Amino acid sequence: MTIPRRSWRAAGTLVAAAVVGLTGSILSAGPAAAHTPTWDVTCSEVTVDLKYYTPDVPNTVTVTVDGKDLLPTETFGKEFNTKLTLPEHSEKLTVRLVVKDGGKGGKYSYEGEKTADVCKGETPTPPPTEPTPTEPTPSEPTPTEPTPTEPTPTESTPSETPGTQTPEPSDTPSGEPSESAPAVPAPSESSPPLAETGSSSATPVISGAALAVLLAGGGILWAVRKRRTTQA
Incomplete structure (x- = not known):
């Protein structure tokens, strides 16, 4: 057939x-x-692997951790891959991946979230507790009566001005009044000169003194004899 x-x-x-x-x-x-993004999150890092995207268009990728940029918005072409290190943390973190397809319609865009657990050996930190504000009780000040202060009287010392002191009259006379000797009248020049007798003017004085001595000696002698007579 x-x-x-x-x-x-x-x-x-x-x-x-x-x-x-x-x-x-x-x-x-x-x-x-x-076109489905491949990404993984561990306690310490984030891995992103993007392939077969439309080339020559502005495709973008962004990674955030608790609202903060871990990977700022970056433009890529046909493919993109990276590995990011997470900051040290003592509590779980929320990791968010945003991929925007730059092709017509952007049908391959993606948004997703994953949780990064705490690595072993790191103790989770409890959330901080806000202290309850306490209103201070106003304290009323105790009124104090001011103690009056008496001014201390100050005695003013009079300043002594040295003056001229009047000397007191002394009871003791400074000296006995001297008896003024009678002035011997000077011989008048108009009288005629005496005739020289050959005797000095001091002769009468010497004669008077000798007479007085003789009289005194005679008186003493008479007194001695009278005393002897009385004793005998």
Whole structure:
């Protein structure tokens, strides 16, 4: 039995179409599955792996930890991969990944969150408790009566001004009044000069003194004799 050529051609065309369709579906399924971001979060790091994105368009990726940027917004092309170190923490962290597809419609954009646990050996820090504010009780000051201070009288010392002291009259006379000797009248020049007798003017005085001595001696002698007579 001979199969016509037309039948072989038709069968070959069908097989070729089936192969092309199967290959196209496989190829189209690969990139679609690869657009789902691959990322992982541990207690100490974040790993991001992005592939098969539309090239030559501004695709962007951002990673934040508790609202703070761990990876600021960065532009990439067909693919992107990185490994980020988390800061030391004593409590769980919330990690957020944001991928924006720059292609038409942005159908491959992605946003997701994961939790970074506390690494072993790190003690979780309890949340701080806010102290309850206490209102201070106003204290009333005790009124104190001021003690009057008496001024201390100060005696003013009079300043003594040295004055001129009047000397007191002394009871003792400074000296006995001297009796003024009678002035001997000077001989008048008009009287005629006396005649020289050859005797000095002191002769009468010497004679008087000798007479007095003789009289005294005579008196003493008489008194002695009278005494002897009385004793005998």
